[in-house]
Amino acid sequence: MRAEQPSATAKRIARSLATLAAEPLVGQLVPASAAELSRRLAPRSLFGGALFGARLRRPLRQVLERLTIPGINLHYALRKRYLEETARAALHQGFRQVVICGAGFDTLALRLHPSFPTVQFIEIDHPATQRHKLARLAVNSSTPLQRESNLHFLPLDLTTRDFASQLAGAAGYRAGLRTLFIAEGLLMYLAPGEVDALFQFVRGPAIAAGAGSRFAFTFMEPRAGDRRLAFRGSTRAVDWWLRLRGEPFKWAIGREQLPDYLAARSFFVRELATSTTLRQRYLREPHLSRLSLAEGEHICVADHV
Ligand SMILES: C[S@@+](CC[C@H](N)C(=O)[O-])C[C@H]1O[C@@H](n2cnc3c(N)ncnc32)[C@H](O)[C@@H]1O
Numbered sequence: 001m002r003a004e005q006p007s008a009t010a011k012r013i014a015r016s017l018a019t020l021a022a023e024p025l026v027g028q029l030v031p032a033s034a035a036e037l038s039r040r041l042a043p044r045s046l047f048g049g050a051l052f053g054a055r056l057r058r059p060l061r062q063v064l065e066r067l068t069i070p071g072i073n074l075h076y077a078l079r080k081r082y083l084e085e086t087a088r089a090a091l092h093q094g095f096r097q098v099v100i101c102g103a104g105f106d107t108l109a110l111r112l113h114p115s116f117p118t119v120q121f122i123e124i125d126h127p128a129t130q131r132h133k134l135a136r137l138a139v140n141s142s143t144p145l146q147r148e149s150n151l152h153f154l155p156l157d158l159t160t161r162d163f164a165s166q167l168a169g170a171a172g173y174r175a176g177l178r179t180l181f182i183a184e185g186l187l188m189y190l191a192p193g194e195v196d197a198l199f200q201f202v203r204g205p206a207i208a209a210g211a212g213s214r215f216a217f218t219f220m221e222p223r224a225g226d227r228r229l230a231f232r233g234s235t236r237a238v239d240w241w242l243r244l245r246g247e248p249f250k251w252a253i254g255r256e257q258l259p260d261y262l263a264a265r266s267f268f269v270r271e272l273a274t275s276t277t278l279r280q281r282y283l284r285e286p287h288l289s290r291l292s293l294a295e296g297e298h299i300c301v302a303d304h305v
Contacts, residue, residue: 006132007125008245010104013185014042016073017080023058026291029077029282031084034107041105041136068241069234071292078278079218079299083184084108086216086271086301090180091116095214097179099124099167101158101198102186105133113151120150120172124163127155158186159194164204183217188229188249188297195251199265203304215267216301220252223296231296255298262302271301 021027021035065072087098087108096119100109103123113121123130130153137145152172156163167173181202187195202215220229229249230239242248253261259269273281275295283289 004128006129007104009247010129011042013076014038014105016076019057019061020073020077033111037107037110041133068238069231069294071294074291075294078282082273082299083216090214095178095180097177099179099181101183104129109151114146114148117150120174122152122154122172124154124156126157130155164201179213181215185218187217187251188220189247191250203266213304218297218299220249220297221254222252231294266305267302268305269300270303273299
């Protein structure tokens with residue numbers, strides 16, 4: 001990440017959701033409140049579509065996808081749906097704290113926290129990205145953000161290693177509560193040692209809680225042929241763009257290695273969702289089944305042993 005700039009990939013994801021939400025075929029896959037907040041957090045740039053009318057945006061998106069990662073926008077929308085269902089299920093099972101690491105311009109905590117007033121929601125992100133998010137939420141005062149006392153923001157560079165103590169001292173954080181940690185689209189940007197440290201960080205409060213905390217995260221799987229850390233079908237232009245933005249992929253793990261990796265860190269796989277899982281869950285209807293969906297990033301929901 002560039003030290004002083006908000007994450008370009010986080011912006012990209014929020015814009016992608018807002019664009020997809022406006023499309024007739026797939027728009028219903030994005031909750032309306034998520035689309036509205038995404039538009040507010042990451043308004044379209046001129047090149048990104050503000051210059052084009054609504055009718056031109058869909059073909060423009062399709063061309064851009066073909067030049068970069070086919071099916072990536074739908075992948076973002078479905079991975080978010082899956083994680084939202086994971087979060088809601090955990091809350092109904094009695095989890096009382098949700099910590100979102102590398103939250104970017106995600107809207108989950110913003111949308112859920114008013115409905116779960118007894119649950120603590122904490123967003124952690126790189127200071128440059130979080131500053132930008134909070135500034136965007138402060139504008140547009142005609143529709144002020146409903147922010148209750150159970151929503152907290154912790155600016156923190158997760159590569160600095162002292163995050164366990166920072167979280168412990170953060171406003172709103174309650175040690176001992178059954179906690180769901182979420183790291184969506186984050187681990188691939190960390191070096192292997194940093195991912196390891198993040199697992200320790202998640203494990204610390206989990207042990208303190210003694211009530212079985214949960215970690216829902218997404219991870220890249222190395223490609224079978226060339227071992228490149230990239231989505232299937234992703235062009236080299238994407239690697240170049242990510243490097244240019246200071247956000248190259250650094251970490252990936254094979255599905256077969258994951259159970260042992262987690263076991264060594266006192267977790268086990270509760271759920272593993274691939275693009276096939278997402279397709280079966282959300283794209284079953286005939287008019288959706290032929291849509292292109294990016295492959296290569298999976299979702300794991302892991303429980304602490
Ligand atoms: C690809 S974005 C994903 C954003 C969001 N989770 C989503 O899926 O919409 C990656 C996020 O990780 C955050 N991030 C990357 N490196 C980080 C670091 N060292 N410390 C804290 N956050 C970091 C970025 O600021 C950004 O918000």
